[in-house]
Amino acid sequence: MRIDFFVINLDRSPERLADIRADMAAAGIDLIRVAGVDGKAIPEAERDLLDTPRFQRRHGKRPAAGEYGCYLSHLKAIEAVAAGAAEAGVVFEDDVRPRPEMLAVLQALASRDDWDVVRFAHHRRPSRRRLRVLPEGRTLAASFHGPTGSAAAYIVRRTAAQRLAEALKPMSLPFDVAIERGWDTKLRTFDIWDDLVAFSQRSKTSQIEVGGRYGSRKLKPWRRLPTLVFRASELVRRIAYAFAAERAR
Structure with missing residues (x-):
């Protein structure tokens, strides 16, 4: 399977682009x-x-x-995968570094048609159901809990990319939460554990939030009651989705 590799990068961050280009070039x-x-x-x-x-x-x-901006950037990247000639596209944010085994694991993943979207960078490690053994100690899995955090690295089949982009419109969640929701997008959405990328030093400087402003955007407690209901429903749907996922034979 031919795989193209994309990186999302803001015009005002040329140093991030230079860093990730150098790291990826070293990995071929x-x-x-x-x-x-x-x-x-x-x-x-x-x-x-x-x-x-x-x-x-x-x-x-x-x-x-x-x-x-992050959400629109990822939609642009996914639509670029859909418009490309390769059978799949990997999308990176510009603050990751590849692990040496990344390409071998992705090629092994691509050898079977049992996925549409697979994420391979995370901030949290939930319990999960193993679906397939991959090289270098990795597994393809479905998580029982979440969100697991991060949309810093993932692969999308070209045949699924446009459907994914449309399913993610309009924006009603942060992108890293929205892309995990295979039960909602109707695409086979899983994870590779352990991660195939590491986060660079630049990841400590967010381009989305600065300082403590993220917490200040929380709604008043009584206004978050619908959020609690939504999250409880998501947990049930996530668990059901993980159990329904087919193991590779």
Whole structure:
């Protein structure tokens, strides 16, 4: 399977692009740059893809400009995969570094048609159901709990990419939460454990939030009751989805 590799990068972050290009080139990977969307440059009144009331009900916070830009950036990358000639595309954020075994594991993953979207960078490690053994001690798995955090690295089949992009519209959750929801997108969405990338030093400097402002966007406790209901429902759906996923034979 031919796989193209894309990196999302803001115009104001050339140093991040230089770092990830060097790291990927050392691993034999040529990156295709996707110009990131700077959400701070888009006035609130023009954020047409954002369903603010639904976002607040589901996430319990007011959306940040950077979250909106991140979401649009990933949609651009997924649509680039859909428009490409390769059978699949990997999308990176520009603050990751490849582990030496990444390419071998991805090629083994690609050898079977039992997935549409697979994430391989995470911030949390939930319990999970193993679906297939991969090389270098890795497994393809479905998580029982989540969100597991991070959309910093994932692979999408070209045949599924446009369907994924459409299923993620409008924005009603942060992108890293939305992409995990295979039960909602109707795509075979799983994870590779352990991660195939590491986070670089630049990942400690968020381009979405600065300082303590993230917590300040939380809604009042009584306004977050719909969020609790949504999260309880998501847990049930996630567990059912993991149990329903077919193991590779």
